[in-house]
Amino acid sequence: MEFELTDEQKMVQEMVREFGRSQIQPLVKKIDEEKKIPDAIIKGLANLGLLGMTVSPPYGGAGADPVTVGLVAEELARADFSCAVPTFFLVQCAWGFILNKYGQEEAKQAILPWVTKGEAFIGIASTEPDAGSDVASIKTRAEKRDGTYILNGEKMFISGLKEIMNQLPRGGGYVTLAKTDPAKGARGISLFYVPLKGTTGITTTFLEDWGRKGISTGGFALENVAIPETYLIGEENQGFYYAMEGFDLARAIIAVVSSSAALSALHQAMDYMKIRKAFGQPIARFEALQFKLAENWAKLEAARLLGYKALWTYGLEQKGEKSRFETTKLCAAAKMLAPVFAFEAINDAIQCFGAFGYTEECPLHLALRGVRSYYWAEGTLEIMKIIVGRELLGKDFIAYR
Numbered sequence: 078m079e080f081e082l083t084d085e086q087k088m089v090q091e092m093v094r095e096f097g098r099s100q101i102q103p104l105v106k107k108i109d110e111e112k113k114i115p116d117a118i119i120k121g122l123a124n125l126g127l128l129g130m131t132v133s134p135p136y137g138g139a140g141a142d143p144v145t146v147g148l149v150a151e152e153l154a155r156a157d158f159s160c161a162v163p164t165f166f167l168v169q170c171a172w173g174f175i176l177n178k179y180g181q182e183e184a185k186q187a188i189l190p191w192v193t194k195g196e197a198f199i200g201i202a203s204t205e206p207d208a209g210s211d212v213a214s215i216k217t218r219a220e221k222r223d224g225t226y227i228l229n230g231e232k233m234f235i236s237g238l239k240e241i242m243n244q245l246p247r248g249g250g251y252v253t254l255a256k257t258d259p260a261k262g263a264r265g266i267s268l269f270y271v272p273l274k275g276t277t278g279i280t281t282t283f284l285e286d287w288g289r290k291g292i293s294t295g296g297f298a299l300e301n302v303a304i305p306e307t308y309l310i311g312e313e314n315q316g317f318y319y320a321m322e323g324f325d326l327a328r329a330i331i332a333v334v335s336s337s338a339a340l341s342a343l344h345q346a347m348d349y350m351k352i353r354k355a356f357g358q359p360i361a362r363f364e365a366l367q368f369k370l371a372e373n374w375a376k377l378e379a380a381r382l383l384g385y386k387a388l389w390t391y392g393l394e395q396k397g398e399k400s401r402f403e404t405t406k407l408c409a410a411a412k413m414l415a416p417v418f419a420f421e422a423i424n425d426a427i428q429c430f431g432a433f434g435y436t437e438e439c440p441l442h443l444a445l446r447g448v449r450s451y452y453w454a455e456g457t458l459e460i461m462k463i464i465v466g467r468e469l470l471g472k473d474f475i476a477y478r
């Protein structure tokens with residue numbers, strides 16, 4: 078067993094830490110208030126080769142391994158514990174990876190270089206107004222007609238919509254789930270890349286979230302949207318399985334992001350505990366606070382390591398050296414624990430600040446609201462438990478069948 082990073086990974090870690098410290102951290106409040114990641118940060122991430130870094134070099138990516146992606150995400154979350162920048166990063170790493178792996182050459186050439194340059198966003202559009210956890214029950218349809226697919230339906234609670242419509246010069250789009258054979262449930266779902274900006278038949282709505290406000294969410298309706306055949310990702314009716322592969326990667330990164338955001342909050346609390354005095358001594362001397370700190374740190378470190386184990390396993394699974402089931406179980410387990418440990422740790426950290434902790438000036442509420450989004454996004458805590466239970470007990474005991 079080896080916990081040491083390679084020299085290259087250490088270099089990347091150091092580079093992103095410095096970028097985060099100097100370019101992101103000072104702007105975290107502004108990002109939340111203005112509900113937007115500044116263009117300069119997006120350009121900076123692209124210039125460092127971080128956006129869509131899982132994408133292969135011919136399309137501008139670095140072909141980065143999952144552990145290195147985790148290291149980058151960890152540094153971004155350390156800098157922006159509101160989780161907007163790390164989410165902007167991780168969503169594109171996961172779904173850029175899926176398009177890179179299963180997409181057709183023409184689509185990859187047309188889309189991925191803009192993603193890696195930070196000029197377009199790529200995300201995931203699975204959730205619908207009436208179907209979230211139960212992905213197999215989505216209603217969006219795709220019908221093949223004269224060399225195109227015609228899509229009809231609606232997607233909701235989708236990250237990155239404003240970035241595509243209003244911010245990035247080339248817009249972007251979504252790896253989108255749609256039914257090509259509705260009678261077959263999950264086995265009748267296909268994946269398409271749907272470009273959003275300027276596409277006839279798309280209407281968008283924006284939502285106001287109460288956390289990680291720097292990255293938007295919203296919905297879009299598709300009315301007879303024509304998508305070229307080349308934007309079908311992989312084989313028809315296999316989309317559910319490709320999507321699950323993308324979710325696994327996103328979930329493992331989220332585990333690292335949640336732990337890192339919370340550890341960042343813990344460090345701020347520790348600094349405060351050393352200088353704030355009560356009853357004639359620094360509050361850091363009180364065991365009640367130390368014990369909470371110790372417990373939370375240990376839980377976060379455990380969740381962080383489980384996240385890295387999931388990422389490491391994901392990398393091996395891609396080379397055929399680990400099973401898909403083992404990978405899925407670890408990714409779900411990490412995603413099941415980390416956001417909860419993080420939320421509880423940040424809540425305890427805020428407590429150390431006394432009344433100041435309840436003011437807007439104390440920034441930890443940004444982290445609290447940010448990590449809370451991961452109770453749902455990329456699969457809820459409950460669904461993570463169902464996945465882990467399924468992998469432990471076997472398919473005969475699946476509750477939803």
Ligand SMILES: Cc1cc2nc3c(=O)[nH]c(=O)nc-3n(C[C@H](O)[C@H](O)[C@H](O)COP(=O)(O)OP(=O)(O)OC[C@H]3O[C@@H](n4cnc5c(N)ncnc54)[C@H](O)[C@@H]3O)c2cc1C
Nearest residue numbers: 201202203204209210234235236450453454455456457459
């Ligand atoms: C900030 C944010 C960003 C998001 N970004 C995206 C995105 O970019 N793309 C995208 O496609 N989606 C996105 N989502 C949506 C997210 O994937 C869904 O919220 C999630 O899959 C749950 O779906 P739902 O909200 O419809 O809840 P539902 O599926 O309606 O579930 C409601 C509740 O019931 C629970 N539940 C459901 N089934 C079971 C069961 N069998 N056993 C026990 N409990 C169950 C759920 O866990 C949940 O607590 C985002 C969500 C958030 C909050």
